[in-house]
Amino acid sequence: MDAVVNLQSTPVGTALAPAVIIGGISLFLIKKFVVDHKVKSPSNLPCLPEVPGLPLIGNLLQLKEKKPHKTFTKWAETYGPVYSIKTGSSTMVVLNSNDVVKEAMVTRFPAISTRKLSKALKILTADKTMVATSDYDEFHKTVKRHLLTHILGPNAQKRHRNNRDTLIENTSNQLHTLLKNHPLESINFRDLFEFGLFGFAMKQTLGEDVESIYVDELGTKMSRHDIFNCLVHDPMVGAIDVDWRDFFPYLKWIPNKSFENKIERMDIRRMAVMKSLVRRARELSASREGVQCYLDYLESEGKTLSESQILMLLWEVIIETSDTTVVATEWAIYELAKDSKRQERLYEEINRVCGSEKITEEKLPQLPYLYAIFQETLRMHSPVPIIPLRYVHEDTQLGGYFVPSGSEIAINIYGCNMDKDVWENPEQWNPERFMDEKSDSMDLHKSMAFGGGKRVCAGALEAMTISRMAIGRLIQEFEWRVTDGQIEDVDTVGLTSRKLHPMMAIIKPRS
Numbered sequence: 001m002d003a004v005v006n007l008q009s010t011p012v013g014t015a016l017a018p019a020v021i022i023g024g025i026s027l028f029l030i031k032k033f034v035v036d037h038k039v040k041s042p043s044n045l046p047c048l049p050e051v052p053g054l055p056l057i058g059n060l061l062q063l064k065e066k067k068p069h070k071t072f073t074k075w076a077e078t079y080g081p082v083y084s085i086k087t088g089s090s091t092m093v094v095l096n097s098n099d100v101v102k103e104a105m106v107t108r109f110p111a112i113s114t115r116k117l118s119k120a121l122k123i124l125t126a127d128k129t130m131v132a133t134s135d136y137d138e139f140h141k142t143v144k145r146h147l148l149t150h151i152l153g154p155n156a157q158k159r160h161r162n163n164r165d166t167l168i169e170n171t172s173n174q175l176h177t178l179l180k181n182h183p184l185e186s187i188n189f190r191d192l193f194e195f196g197l198f199g200f201a202m203k204q205t206l207g208e209d210v211e212s213i214y215v216d217e218l219g220t221k222m223s224r225h226d227i228f229n230c231l232v233h234d235p236m237v238g239a240i241d242v243d244w245r246d247f248f249p250y251l252k253w254i255p256n257k258s259f260e261n262k263i264e265r266m267d268i269r270r271m272a273v274m275k276s277l278v279r280r281a282r283e284l285s286a287s288r289e290g291v292q293c294y295l296d297y298l299e300s301e302g303k304t305l306s307e308s309q310i311l312m313l314l315w316e317v318i319i320e321t322s323d324t325t326v327v328a329t330e331w332a333i334y335e336l337a338k339d340s341k342r343q344e345r346l347y348e349e350i351n352r353v354c355g356s357e358k359i360t361e362e363k364l365p366q367l368p369y370l371y372a373i374f375q376e377t378l379r380m381h382s383p384v385p386i387i388p389l390r391y392v393h394e395d396t397q398l399g400g401y402f403v404p405s406g407s408e409i410a411i412n413i414y415g416c417n418m419d420k421d422v423w424e425n426p427e428q429w430n431p432e433r434f435m436d437e438k439s440d441s442m443d444l445h446k447s448m449a450f451g452g453g454k455r456v457c458a459g460a461l462e463a464m465t466i467s468r469m470a471i472g473r474l475i476q477e478f479e480w481r482v483t484d485g486q487i488e489d490v491d492t493v494g495l496t497s498r499k500l501h502p503m504m505a506i507i508k509p510r511s
């Protein structure tokens with residue numbers, strides 16, 4: 001207490017004193033908490049290897065670079081494919097090999113089927129009101145069924161064929177127009193395709209691709225660009241925003257208003273835009289027959305869903321459609337634009353199968369090299385490098401180690417895909433690895449980019465079709481070359497990892 005007394009005699013000390021007292025009490029509580037929670041294996045199984053960190057904060061400082069998938073992969077070389085770290089007071093078990101990931105997703109799934117969300121995600125997912133972030137319960141099963149039946153399952157995908165064809169046609173037309181108007185300028189494919197996918201998502205969910213809207217609750221008219229920021233960009237950035245209280249839940253009584261206000265503002269704006277879009281979509285629906293979009297479907301089938309649940313489920317499709325597919329497609333075209341030989345090999349394959357006709361979805365099964373390019377891109381540049389954290393709700397085991405309830409599980413897909421025991425020269429982009437005789441269609445699951453088990457990605461079929469069609473069509477019509485001096489680094493935005501700077505490419509129409 002001496003320090004407190006001395007500090008109190010200065011003006012700065014007057015301000016600091018309460019903080020020091022709180023700090024002193026907190027330290028005592030933390031120490032007690034850590035001692036009380038020191039885990040001992042009640043079974044004969046060994047405890048997990050631990051990555052050494054600092055007292056109280058654990059390994060947090062080692063993770064501040066915001067590319068945890070890379071740090072986790074490096075640690076796996078020393079501590080093995082499964083180990084534990086400390087993020088403040090929480091224990092996180094990190095899985096870095098296919099075998100142990102499959103064990104978590106399938107065999108031990110009943111003990112690891114829930115999620116623990118950060119403060120930001122709790123607000124942005126309206127406390128798990130989404131397929132992707134809910135626990136594995138009746139709500140999850142019902143809403144995943146809705147999503148598959150109306151949008152993402154094989155039959156639903158057949159019904160949305162026109163929208164996909166329009167998306168690919170528009171993307172190609174826009175590139176031709178850009179080339180005609182600015183023949184010497186490099187192309188930012190990401191911006192163009194991201195906007196295309198956003199429009200596609202709005203059509204599937206709300207029945208139309210909205211150009212602008214007046215948002216009553218905010219008293220302002222929003223352009224399509226503003227709507228995109230409110231519904232996609234801002235929540236993506238917010239999703240990984242860190243409230244330090246996430247790591248020290250027993251200090252949650254200390255206010256962190258600026259953080260809460262920022263995320264709550266994002267939530268309010270997003271919901272205001274969604275309400276206006278839905279109001280307009282309902283007016284449109286009233287003038288036409290039958291189920292045209294996901295909103296119509298949810299209103300006719302999901303009678304037990306509340307209005308706010310409907311808004312969240314529609315928003316979920318918009319954000320998921322607008323993000324991961326563009327990440328994968330941009331990486332694939334970037335790799336091809338750097339590698340003229342492989343680009344030529346793909347062009348020849350398409351030429352052989354399609355001749356002078358435009359590539360169509362019917363032709364995709366006859367294009368194994370295109371498929372290999374897509375798979376290899378997902379392996380090397382997994383758009384979701386770490387699966388949203390799972391939570392262990394009863395004691396279990398993984399990789400032969402005891403895993404206590406209360407742990408979080410980080411599934412490091414990137415780490416699995418860089419495993420030297422499974423992949424030869426994993427750091428090289430080499431689609432041919434999926435073309436040899438040993439390779440079969442199951443290899444897509446070997447890269448595990450879409451997760452697995454009961455929580456496997458619901459949008460895998462749509463993403464595979466759209467991405468392969470976009471890559472195929474754009475290579476069929478243009479020759480791609482990256483501009484000089486591109487930095488190949490990764491940026492983790494939200495839960496996905498994209499190229500740090502958008503690919504800038506010079507394109508030339510093929511004759």
Ligand code: HEM
Nearest residue numbers: 131132320321324325328384450451452455457458459463
């Ligand atoms: C290349 C593109 C994509 C990749 C790499 C990808 C990857 C993933 C991954 C890793 C998961 C987590 C699985 C788990 O928790 O075990 C997931 C879940 C999910 N994804 Fe995707 N995804 C992609 C595209 C899409 C698209 C286009 C949609 C469509 C709207 C979508 C909808 C979902 C949903 C709803 C879930 C939650 C499934 C559940 O929890 O049961 N994904 N995705």
